Amino acid sequence: MTTTTTSPASSTSPRKIALITGGSRGLGRNAALHLARRGIDSILTFHSRQDEAQAVIDEIERLGGRAAALRLDVGDSATFPAFAQALKTTLQQHWQRERIDHLVNNAGVGVHAPLADTSEAQFDELMRVHLKGPFFLTQTLLPLINDGGSVLNVSSGLARFALPGYGAYATMKGGIEVLSRYMAKEFGARGIRVNTLAPGAIETDFGGGAVRDNEAVNQMVASVTALGRAGLPDDIGPVVASLLSQDCHWINAQRVEASGGMFV
Template sequence: MNKQIAIVTGGSRGLGRNAALKLAARGIDVILSYRSRKDEAAAVVAEIEKLGGRALALQLDLSDPTSHGPFAAAVKVALHTHWQRERFDFLVNNAGVGVHAPFAETSEAQFDQLVNIHFRGVFFLTQALLPLIADGGRIVNVSTGLTRFALPGYAAYAAMKGAVEVLTRYLAKELGPRGIAVNTVAPGAIETDFGGGAVRDNAEINAFIASQTALGRVGLPDDIGGVVAALLSDDNRWVNAQRIEASGGMFV
């Protein structure tokens, strides 16, 4: 029986890395994308191989609107070469960057970068990969808790993620005839290098978030990867078009 295969964008670090490893631990092979740190991607591939899985890292720069088609073409070749397959099973749209800027000071360049990566990238990369996704497969789009609660400085970033959450419901509706379920995972504040690592490295910010979280601490990557993997499992096959927040209860 062929093993299932997942694509995790931005799988070389942070939440994407954790999700890739959680999937590998469940016996799922992984194609992960990286933007520039090939060494970090290679390290994740090595970790997955130690778990007994098969993995491959492909370069993808979602800030480049012309990248979607070439990446899909590379995936098609990789599936044929490494798995003797024409389809993969799961897509995790995780890749992203953080921009912290007050609304009044957000530049068009910052806005365009966020659009290209967080919305246009998710929209058109998913579109490009549709012919390669197996019927009955699943898609998880990574959003943010900031679409439910508002913190100054994240207007543009959260707006893009809000658009992805709407897109998730439309994808679920339109891909339903193929048996493809589409959901959103919305992490709260997590200790990673995202956005310059402020949540992880700034003790004052970390303590504030912990004080506003029902479980009394800031999230860790290990808190999110398992949620993504669980949504892709058969146990959650009837969960569709949903936003699942994994924030430990921030601002409840």
């Protein structure tokens, strides 16, 4: 298990710590930076690009925060016990802590294929990454989340509106929204809030960067969005930071869509 970290934590009062899966790029990266601006440290996971994770850590340090990165394949639940042990070690070595405060299940992959053409292998990959992964990762890490903390599961606007080609992906996101409500019910005794964040179409490299790089796709998104443009990472990161903060301590078991008003 690969670990990349900042220097050990100082003796100042403890800062909150969020674990963000897929935090080395896209929306996860943006969320980590906005959390740092609010005084919340991050442990990022990355799949293969350690250099990208280190770049995020460097940015967080420049903002006065602390961060670490651990390699994780959210589609391989057999690795979760070893990941939990690596997380414990990282917390102890660099924060002198035993638990995190927030878990953000953000990592994901995209598949664009009509239902008639979606392969079983594509379906299984989406299931492992978007539904099975968050289910069993949260289960594995639950003892490491502080009472009074929170879990935020990332869904998609596609779980509300339907666009051809995203049926299998959206099915998994619909599942994660149901799972979030059950988590909120079962974790409530420990004061752990669980919510779902559903972004609309955002200009990132997700899904091959179509919204960001394909002008026709970008214009289509803008045309069906009340605010008249596609979303940007900076439209989502502040929402994550807010939902994890005490400002939203009474928001629980909710689906929060941040789409600029797509298909309203």
